[in-house]
Amino acid sequence: MEPREPRQVRKEAAISDAHRVPVPVLLPMTAEKKGYLSIARKHRPQLFSEVVYQNHVVTILQNSLRSGKIHSCYLFSGMRGVGKTSLARLFAKALNCLEGPGEEPCNRCENCLEISAGRFPDVLEIDGASNRGIDQVRELRESVKYKPLKGRYKVIIIDEVHMLTNEAFNALLKTLEEPPPSAVFILATTEFQKVLPTVVSRSILLDLRRIPFQELRQQLEEICRKEEIEASPWALSRLAEASDGSLRDGLSLFEQLASYGDGRIDDGDLSTVLGLVGEELKEDLLRALLKGDKEAIFTLVERLFQEGDDLQGFYRQLFDYLRDLLFFLETGKEEKSFTPRQRALFEEVKGQADPLTVLRWINHLEKNDYTLKKSFHKRYLLELILLNLVYLREAVEVESLLKKRHPLSVPADNSAVSAPEGHPATVAAAPRTGHQEEGEVSGEGVLRELQELFAKEPGLLSASLSGVTDLKIEKERVLLTVARNRLSSLQTLERQKEALVEGFKKILKKSVRVDIVAAGEAMKTPRELLQEDQRVKSFLEVFQGEVIDKNQGGETR
Numbered sequence: 036m037e038p039r040e041p042r043q044v045r046k047e048a049a050i051s052d053a054h055r056v057p058v059p060v061l062l063p064m065t066a067e068k069k070g071y072l073s074i075a076r077k078h079r080p081q082l083f084s085e086v087v088y089q090n091h092v093v094t095i096l097q098n099s100l101r102s103g104k105i106h107s108c109y110l111f112s113g114m115r116g117v118g119k120t121s122l123a124r125l126f127a128k129a130l131n132c133l134e135g136p137g138e139e140p141c142n143r144c145e146n147c148l149e150i151s152a153g154r155f156p157d158v159l160e161i162d163g164a165s166n167r168g169i170d171q172v173r174e175l176r177e178s179v180k181y182k183p184l185k186g187r188y189k190v191i192i193i194d195e196v197h198m199l200t201n202e203a204f205n206a207l208l209k210t211l212e213e214p215p216p217s218a219v220f221i222l223a224t225t226e227f228q229k230v231l232p233t234v235v236s237r238s239i240l241l242d243l244r245r246i247p248f249q250e251l252r253q254q255l256e257e258i259c260r261k262e263e264i265e266a267s268p269w270a271l272s273r274l275a276e277a278s279d280g281s282l283r284d285g286l287s288l289f290e291q292l293a294s295y296g297d298g299r300i301d302d303g304d305l306s307t308v309l310g311l312v313g314e315e316l317k318e319d320l321l322r323a324l325l326k327g328d329k330e331a332i333f334t335l336v337e338r339l340f341q342e343g344d345d346l347q348g349f350y351r352q353l354f355d356y357l358r359d360l361l362f363f364l365e366t367g368k369e370e371k372s373f374t375p376r377q378r379a380l381f382e383e384v385k386g387q388a389d390p391l392t393v394l395r396w397i398n399h400l401e402k403n404d405y406t407l408k409k410s411f412h413k414r415y416l417l418e419l420i421l422l423n424l425v426y427l428r429e430a431v432e433v434e435s436l437l438k439k440r441h442p443l444s445v446p447a448d449n450s451a452v453s454a455p456e457g458h459p460a461t462v463a464a465a466p467r468t469g470h471q472e473e474g475e476v477s478g479e480g481v482l483r484e485l486q487e488l489f490a491k492e493p494g495l496l497s498a499s500l501s502g503v504t505d506l507k508i509e510k511e512r513v514l515l516t517v518a519r520n521r522l523s524s525l526q527t528l529e530r531q532k533e534a535l536v537e538g539f540k541k542i543l544k545k546s547v548r549v550d551i552v553a554a555g556e557a558m559k560t561p562r563e564l565l566q567e568d569q570r571v572k573s574f575l576e577v578f579q580g581e582v583i584d585k586n587q588g589g590e591t592r
């Protein structure tokens with residue numbers, strides 16, 4: 036079996052697919068001429084000390100080398116592009132270096148050079164993804180039976196080992212059960228959970244970590260310096276973000292952009308490639324929403340439309356973005372997925388954004404997702420939806436203002452709700468705690484008048500009214516509360532509701548609806564009263580909102 040250097044090239048080329056990033060079409064000539072496409076290979080670590088961010092693994096391997104206790108199987112697991120194959124090759128080199136074995140390969144001896152070039156007969160590299168059958172593993176088992184030709188160890192590197200067929204896996208296992216003394220297996224996988232437990236149990240496990248943002252950015256900066264490639268600090272950060280923990284992904288993107296920009300990474304190209312237009316738009320949109328800048332919203336949708344962006348895609352991104360903002364506002368923490376850019380913006384706007392508003396925005400976007408998807412007028416509908424978000428925010432503000440005037444939490448035993456001026460009067464008949472202000476209609480007075488009115492009438496109406504403990508006069512209705520021990524009165528009043536309506540018409544000089552409830556049972560809560568307030572009502576109608584009791588919902592401002 037031939038060592039397979041080209042495999043790595045294929046892997047590097049496939050990254051843009053995995054990333055689903057539209058990479059500009061490159062002219063192969065330019066790329067070759069400038070040699071940018073070899074940056075990743077050129078900067079592949081040649082020494083353990085050059086390996087980025089995997090010190091814990093390096094230490095274990097170097098300890099092995101130093102002590103001479105070489106295990107027959109090592110299993111590297113970790114996401115793509117964090118250095119699994121690079122480390123495997125380094126280890127193979129260090130094991131077979133003519134100057135060694137030592138903590139580092141010399142990179143000068145014949146063996147080191149041949150391994151670097153992929154021509155060393157005792158280092159076999161196979162890709163579990165493309166050579167996954169039993170035949171390959173059998174062939175491999177045959178070859179490890181023989182002594183190494185040139186080196187100390189036969190090193191077999193199997194990449195993507197979880198892709199092997201079960202049959203091949205079992206054949207491999209047999210070899211691992213009785214390993215030839217001079218054979219070292221190095222298995223690598225991105226999906227550790229798919230590797231047979233029996234294989235895992237025979238291996239030294241080495242878990243490679245996702246490379247953090249700062250580390251990636253620093254690497255890219257370093258390579259810029261070495262390769263004399265121009266890139267703005269902004270571009271370096273965006274590239275590091277896009278790498279998403281994988282140095283190889285970052286370098287691949289870096290190379291392609293450097294080649295495309297002829298030695299310079301252009302901010303504009305980068306924006307296009309990464310779809311950062313959406314990023315910036317999202318940020319501008321969030322600022323506009325928080326400021327209530329309606330004109331900016333029209334402009335932003337126009338921009339989105341002109342740039343031919345996928346409106347639905349943008350809409351969903353905005354949804355995720357607001358969800359992240361809500362998380363940030365509610366917990367004060369950030370999630371791992373937050374980009375530094377996102378974090379900076381959230382910090383910037385946290386004073387202006389309140390969680391309730393953001394929650395409603397998310398709700399509103401969610402409700403309209405399907406409508407937008409089906410719409411033939413996506414652009415205009417998007418404008419409407421976004422404008423609605425501004426109005427929703429304004430509604431929340433008015434509502435919170437109203438809430439301050441109508442405290443939601445009143446003591447449970449107090450049936451009286453104080454009535455500030457300009458609000459429909461609600462005064463308790465009994466207990467007599469209500470104090471009257473000028474211009475107010477007294478429930479108590481009306482009740483007395485009503486009793487007098489019906490006193491001359493036959494029937495039990497007047498007597499039944501004595502069971503009323505509370506009478507609330509609202510704009511369009513009167514609410515009578517009857518003592519719980521006077522349920523017969525309640526029934527009488529219910530039966531003669533029409534007479535009551537007539538009576539109120541005479542006294543109040545207007546038509547009202549009459550509702551009768553038993554005390555303590557269906558008493559209107561302050562929240563219901565708030566909902567019945569005409570101003571709140573019209574806001575709720577216009578904006579399809581709802582009154583949320585924040586004291587019970589656990590939401591905090």
Ligand SMILES: [Zn+2]
Nearest residue numbers: 132141144147
């Ligand atoms: Zn060497």
